Amino acid sequence: MEFVGEKLLQVVIALAIFAAVIGIIMLLVDRAPKSVKDKVTVAGFLAPAAILMLVGLVYPAVRTSMLAFTDASGNGNGFDNFVWMFTQPEALTTLRNTVIWTILVPLLSTSFGLAYAVFIDKARGERVLKSLVFMPMAISFVGAGIIWKLVYDYRGPNIEQTGVINFFRDALGMDPKQFLLDAPENTIFLIIVMVWIQTGFAMVILSAAIKGVPVELIEAARLDGANAWQQFRNVTVPGIRGALVVVLTTITIATLKVFDIVRTMTAGNYDTSVVANEMYTQAFRAGEPGRGAALALVLFLMVLPIVVYNARVLRKQREIH
Amino acid sequence: MTATPAPKEASKAATRQRPGSDPTEDAQPIMRRVKTKLTSKWATAAAIIIAVVWSVPTFGLFVTSFRPAAKQIGPRSNGWWNAFVDWDFTFKNYADVLTPAGSQSANLSQYFVNSIAIVIPVTVFVLVLASMAAYIFAWGKFKGRDALFIFVFALQIIPLQMALIPLLQFFTQTLHLPAGSYAQLWLAHTMFGLPLGIFLLHNFISEIPGEVIEAARVDGAGHSTIFWRIILPLSVPALASLAIFQFLWVWNDLLVALVFSGGTGDVAPITQRLAELSGTRGARDYLNPAAAFVSIIIPLLVFFGLQRYFVRGLLSGGLKG
Numbered sequence: 001m002e003f004v005g006e007k008l009l010q011v012v013i014a015l016a017i018f019a020a021v022i023g024i025i026m027l028l029v030d031r032a033p034k035s036v037k038d039k040v041t042v043a044g045f046l047a048p049a050a051i052l053m054l055v056g057l058v059y060p061a062v063r064t065s066m067l068a069f070t071d072a073s074g075n076g077n078g079f080d081n082f083v084w085m086f087t088q089p090e091a092l093t094t095l096r097n098t099v100i101w102t103i104l105v106p107l108l109s110t111s112f113g114l115a116y117a118v119f120i121d122k123a124r125g126e127r128v129l130k131s132l133v134f135m136p137m138a139i140s141f142v143g144a145g146i147i148w149k150l151v152y153d154y155r156g157p158n159i160e161q162t163g164v165i166n167f168f169r170d171a172l173g174m175d176p177k178q179f180l181l182d183a184p185e186n187t188i189f190l191i192i193v194m195v196w197i198q199t200g201f202a203m204v205i206l207s208a209a210i211k212g213v214p215v216e217l218i219e220a221a222r223l224d225g226a227n228a229w230q231q232f233r234n235v236t237v238p239g240i241r242g243a244l245v246v247v248l249t250t251i252t253i254a255t256l257k258v259f260d261i262v263r264t265m266t267a268g269n270y271d272t273s274v275v276a277n278e279m280y281t282q283a284f285r286a287g288e289p290g291r292g293a294a295l296a297l298v299l300f301l302m303v304l305p306i307v308v309y310n311a312r313v314l315r316k317q318r319e320i321h
Numbered sequence: 322m323t324a325t326p327a328p329k330e331a332s333k334a335a336t337r338q339r340p341g342s343d344p345t346e347d348a349q350p351i352m353r354r355v356k357t358k359l360t361s362k363w364a365t366a367a368a369i370i371i372a373v374v375w376s377v378p379t380f381g382l383f384v385t386s387f388r389p390a391a392k393q394i395g396p397r398s399n400g401w402w403n404a405f406v407d408w409d410f411t412f413k414n415y416a417d418v419l420t421p422a423g424s425q426s427a428n429l430s431q432y433f434v435n436s437i438a439i440v441i442p443v444t445v446f447v448l449v450l451a452s453m454a455a456y457i458f459a460w461g462k463f464k465g466r467d468a469l470f471i472f473v474f475a476l477q478i479i480p481l482q483m484a485l486i487p488l489l490q491f492f493t494q495t496l497h498l499p500a501g502s503y504a505q506l507w508l509a510h511t512m513f514g515l516p517l518g519i520f521l522l523h524n525f526i527s528e529i530p531g532e533v534i535e536a537a538r539v540d541g542a543g544h545s546t547i548f549w550r551i552i553l554p555l556s557v558p559a560l561a562s563l564a565i566f567q568f569l570w571v572w573n574d575l576l577v578a579l580v581f582s583g584g585t586g587d588v589a590p591i592t593q594r595l596a597e598l599s600g601t602r603g604a605r606d607y608l609n610p611a612a613a614f615v616s617i618i619i620p621l622l623v624f625f626g627l628q629r630y631f632v633r634g635l636l637s638g639g640l641k642g
Contacts, residue, residue: 004434007434007435007438007503008438010438010503011438011441011442011503014442014503014504014507015442015445018442018445018446018449022449026545026549029543029544029545030543030545030546037543038461038462038463039463041457041461041544042457042461042463045453045454045456045457045461045544045548046453046454046457046461048450048453049450049451049453049454049515049519050454052450052508052511052512052515053473053476053512053515053516055488055491055512056484056488056508056509056511056512056513056515057476057479057484057512057513057516058476059487059491060483060484060485060486060487060488060491061479061483061484063486063487064483064484064486064487067486067487112371115367115371116368116371116372118364119364119365119367119368119371120368123365123368129368129372131625131628132372132375132376133371133372133375134628135375135376135379135621135624136375136379137569137624138569138617138620138621138623138624138625139379139573139617139620139621140572140573140574140575140592140595140616140617140620141573141575142573142575142592142595142596142599142613142616143573143592143595143613143616143617145596145599146382146595146599146609146610146612146613147378147379147381147382147613148378149599150378150381150382150385150401150610151377151378151381160398160399160400161400162393162398162399162400162401163400164377164378164381164400164402167400167402196375196378199375200375256480257480257481257482259482259575259576260575260576260592260596263575263596264575264596264599264600267600276480276482279482280482280576280579283485283486284579284580289486292482292486293483293486295482296480296482296483297483299480299482299483300479300480300483303480307475310474311471311474311475315467315471
């Protein structure tokens with residue numbers, strides 16, 4: 001295992017360099033003359049993060065936006081990449097799938113998460129029950145892909161099935177199904193994997209929000225004769241509106257960027273590709289960085305309304321402060 | 322235990338459950354009791370179904386990973402649930418995926434070390450740099466502070482896909498970082514992790530009482546002293562939750578790894594190897610479950626060990642947004 005030592009040495013060196021840089025910054029901040037001390041402090045504390053974000057996010061985003069208007073050899077080609085995207089059948093399928101993903105995943109994850117959070121609220125063993133549903137959050141998308149390939153496993157008819165779902169189909173007298181191959185419903189079966197992962201996230205946030213709804217309000221509704229469903233609809237849901245928005249937003253953004261699930265389960269074949277995956281395929285496999293960039297730009301435009309909305313909420317909050 | 326409790330007992334029970342309610346207002350305790358019981362019975366059933374559906378896939382993988390090859394693929398194979406009837410388990414799969422044995426072997430231990438060598442520096446970098454920036458955004462005074470903070474928040478939402486191509490070019494052509502080195506992965510992950518890190522930590526650090534910082538300043542402490550001696554120790558819960566987040570993301574990442582690892586096994590993380598293994602259908606498919614479980618075990622340990630902080634971190638970023 002000699003490679004371990006060498007690799008860990010690299011880690012130690014990197015950490016040492018990092019510590020030295022931070023140390024020098026702190027020294028500069030402390031030693032700065034009084035007249036410019038505040039400015040040096042702001043610059044010193046902010047500069048490392050600012051430089052990294054400029055190089056890693058702002059500059060690439062600008063570059064990609066420009067790259068979107070070039071062809072495979074880097075010459076400008078106007079809107080050709082976008083024309084390709086909105087006319088080619090495969091590209092259109094990709095866009096259609098992305099829309100289906102971004103509608104279904106936030107909706108289903110939030111519904112399941114909310115229902116589960118309500119059901120297990122104050123139940124015995126709440127912590128364990130929460131962990132079970134939350135656990136997929138800790139598993140990588142690649143790992144989840146392997147887990148669900150096992151669940152969706154298919155054998156020809158009249159052979160013993162090894163996938164759980166086909167086993168049940170068999171038991172019910174139905175033919176086994178190739179869940180990942182049969183378009184268009186195979187997209188739904190990929191979406192289920194994402195819902196499986198995101199429900200835990202929704203559940204934890206919403207569960208905490210539910211506990212924040214004043215007991216008196218629920219009690220008052222109960223005394224007014226509201227049944228469980230009415231209490232939920234008229235008291236609980238309005239009380240957790242803020243958390244619901246956060247959950248829906250976060251899951252929507254995560255879904256727009258989804259890549260690994262599609263990559264590991266079908267690699268985007270059988271009409272299951274989504275924008276994030278197609279972007280990778282075009283840019284790094286098909287030698288069409290222009291098309292990849294155009295897809296990335298479309299992805300950004302899809303997320304933009306959410307950014308604007310959240311930035312406005314944030315600004316309002318800071319004004320109140 | 323009687324089947325129908327006397328009204329007095331029932332109202333007593335109701336009082337015990339809800340200490341805030343006035344027992345004299347419970348006009349029809351028996352009816353209400355029956356009603357709540359009924360809804361909670363259905364709710365319990367639904368909750369149990371969700372919990373089972375959400376855990377079975379992972380449990381199936383776990384069981385499968387201990388089954389001999391012949392039981393997983395080939396003519397004598399059957400579903401993992403049969404393992405409890407056959408009672409045929411083996412550790413051979415784990416031995417096979419972990420030890421190097423020829424070019425075909427999964428050789429996961431090497432990738433496992435890579436994952437650790439990637440994730441530890443990145444977590445340290447992001448924690449330190451993000452908390453420095455968050456401190457200045459919360460307590461520094463400079464023009465355009467709020468606008469800049471909202472800009473950083475918005476950066477969170479740039480799809481990674483948009484940044485990859487230009488960043489890769491920048492690393493190899495401008496910085497001349499060797500292809501397939503940890504440095505590229507460290508830098509890329511740190512850049513991508515900063516916006517959310519700053520946002521999460523800012524929420525926490527801005528809530529530290531101003532008097533504490535003012536008192537230190539009166540005592541003559543400079544910014545760097547305040548930051549290291551007061552801000553960081555007080556922010557441990559938020560730092561812990563961000564550390565877990567960051568750890569899980571980097572450990573579970575596939576996209577950044579695919580782009581910046583240079584395609585060789587020298588620095589590629591375990592998720593990349595896993596994706597390769599599961600992407601190729603072949604006689605060694607029976608090793609995938611064991612390989613997947615090896616990759617899952619560390620995040621699961623981190624997650625269950627530090628779950629408390631994880632949830633708190635989600636909330637500090639979530640509910641205030």
